[in-house]
Amino acid sequence: MTAAPFTDEELARLRADFPILSRTVRGGHPLVYLDSGATSHKPVPVLDAERDFYTRTNAAVHRGAHQLSEEGTDAYETARETIAAFIGARAAEVVFTRNATEALNLVAYAFTNGTHGGGGGRGDRFTLRPGDEVLVTEMEHHANLVPWQEACRRTGATLHWVPVTSDGRLDLSSLDELLTERTKVFAFTHVSNVLGTVNPVRELAEKAHAVGALAVLDACQSVPHLPVDVADLGVDLLAYSGHKLFGPLGVGVLWGRPELLDEMPVFLTGGSMIETVTMEGSTYAPVPQKFEAGVPVAAQAVGLAAACDYLTGLGMERVHAHEQALTERLLRGLAERSWVSVLGPADLRDRGGAVAFAVDGVHAHDVGQVLDDRGVEVRVGHHCAWPLHRALRVPASTRASFAAYTTPGEVDALLEALDRVPATFGLEVPA
């Protein structure tokens, strides 16, 4: 049986868990928050969990032997188990970072360090040399592009990318030429943060493996919105952020296949991540500690675990079904407006709940301003995907994105506010 979207009663109940949703903006308009792709709001159980950590067990975890340190460490490691289970993983495969960007930089820097024989890595897998290649896609968020540009610059490796078709899907026709024996990494996004496109992760990971490359997945726009199981995806490393998943700011997750994490050189170094230290040199702790230098983000991890529990309680199948229904409603509404063009897939096939669009003759900043004037908060600009916007030949776009708490009425409020745009800028539109 397929999961159903949330009913009005269920939505009202769950929205009551998010205090911010009841505030007003811009002179008394109810907040219509359609920017969850940038960051989601946090439900009371998450706020309580973080506050409870600070109130009762605050300690520098994995340090000291007093009671608070013990309890703090226990809370942190229990959070790791919950967060791992949320994506079908084991605790020892999950590394906490400050955000997804840091998680992706961790991997890119592991390659750099491995190339120079540092970071305590083993084997030749995490090395990049002149003649080696890194493959990304044209639809990447800057977080999964710039770190690879820099890794190539540092090592002399060459960056290639899979182009995007005009309807916002990966153009896989040239994949066999782009993905070769020289490719050491294929880094790509699960769901585009602009287009909503859901990429064929399993197929891409298999192709990467067939040439001996590692598959690195940006899962920032998938883990919060649909059921994700790392075993099904078949990738080697996966990164996502906590704050888009109803969790606190300041915590990201890197998941990796255990044998790879074991081989992988470290990135940030210092306290907590060592095994032995002498003045001459150091050896490093086992995974995951060797990737968590400095005092860990314990309260944030505890908050994120509460967010995973909250979403598990809602049911990710239902969250997905709910957002699909919202996406369909918005796509239908936009299709009725000839002066709006949607970037990315026009139907629900392999499509998530990020809907970017352009209004003919009006810049996204101006569209966003008119929406904001009615309390409708969307993202405007290039959404950290500048090359993608160049490829689609638009300077900027307006993006609506959803979460479990988004209502059909909010989609309608967006469409109503959008109808004020042509008149504001004196555009003639067909009735």
Place this chain on the structure above:
Amino acid sequence: MDLYQELILDHYKNPVRAGLRDPFDAESHQVNPTCGDEVTLRVHVTGEGDDAVVEDVSYDSMGCSISVASASILAEEVTGGTVAHARATYDAMRAMLTSKGEDPGDEDVIGDGVALAGVAKYPARVKCALLSWAAFTDALYQAEGAKQ
């Protein structure tokens, strides 16, 4: 909403002195990294010092109504005047735009620029309005350097 005054939309739809022209002494390219808006702006100046005259400002502006209108107003206000006048206009525009709405702007100094006063209440848009002015002051600095 009071942001999009008729005057701004007029400048947006029919920007004054738009397009890149020769001759010019210096050119500046500025981008707004949050949205990707870009402006390329050229200045042609004759004479030296404060009495030097801004003979021409030409530009190619790709952006929102605020950034395009601001470039148009800039070209209108400073072309034909002295460099000292252009700098005073810039100072007054900048003061108004960064005043968070406290400074309504003086029409005698900034002309149509007063129509942009509403931008000051939206911090995210101030950069849009200042983008072409950043290009102008940069180009002017380069032009003066080239003459020394």
